[in-house]
Amino acid sequence: MEATLNKEGTKLTVAISGRLDTLTSPDLEKQVEPALEGVTELILDLKDLEYISSAGLRVLLGMAQTMEKQGDMKVTNPNEAVMDVFSVTGFDDILTIE
Numbered sequence: 001m002e003a004t005l006n007k008e009g010t011k012l013t014v015a016i017s018g019r020l021d022t023l024t025s026p027d028l029e030k031q032v033e034p035a036l037e038g039v040t041e042l043i044l045d046l047k048d049l050e051y052i053s054s055a056g057l058r059v060l061l062g063m064a065q066t067m068e069k070q071g072d073m074k075v076t077n078p079n080e081a082v083m084d085v086f087s088v089t090g091f092d093d094i095l096t097i098e
Contacts, residue, residue, distance in 0.1 A: 001016065001017070001018040001019055001020050001021075001024035001025075001027060001028060002016070003015065003016050003017075003027075003028050003031050003032065004017075005031060005032070005035055007039070010039055010040040010041060011039070011040070011041040011042075011043070012032075012035055012036065012039045012042050012043070013042075013043045013045060014032055014035075014042070014043070014044050014045065015045040015047070015048065016044065016045070016046055016048070016049045017047075017048030017049060017050075018048070019049075019050055019051040019052075019053075020049060020051065020052045020053065020055075020056030020059070021051065021052075021053040021055055021056060022055040024056075025053075025055040025056050025058065025059045028056075028059055029062065032063060033066075036063070036066055036067070036070075039067075039070065039071060040070060040071030040072070041071050041072050041073075041074075042063060042067050042071065042072070042073040042074070043073075043074050043076060044060070044063070044073070044074070044075045044076065045076050045077055046075060046076065046079070046082055047076070047077035047079075049078070049079070049082055050079075050081070051081065051082070052082050052085050054089075057085070057089060057091060060075070060091070060095065061091075061094070064094065064095060072096070073096065074096045074097075074098055075095050075096065075097045075098070076097075076098045077098075078097060083097075
């Protein structure tokens with residue numbers, strides 16, 4: 001898993017690639033959590049995310065809960081496999097997905 005963070009003012013874009021699973025989710029959390037301070041718009045670009053596990057979903061849920069208090073969060077470009085996981089778990093109802 002690799003995450004690229006790009007902060008412009010109060011907008012943070014996080015591009016995630018590879019596999020977001022039990023091994024890599026803590027790394028993503030450590031990178032993104034401190035960067036959320038003062039952010040009112042969070043965009044997660046999942047164009048290059050190949051796989052997401054329940055541990056990855058937990059991290060996304062944590063981000064969504066944080067952003068609920070301070071702004072908006074959007075998930076963009078999920079591939080079919082990731083979208084299937086969102087559908088099966090109900091995350092497609094929780095997250096704003098474009």
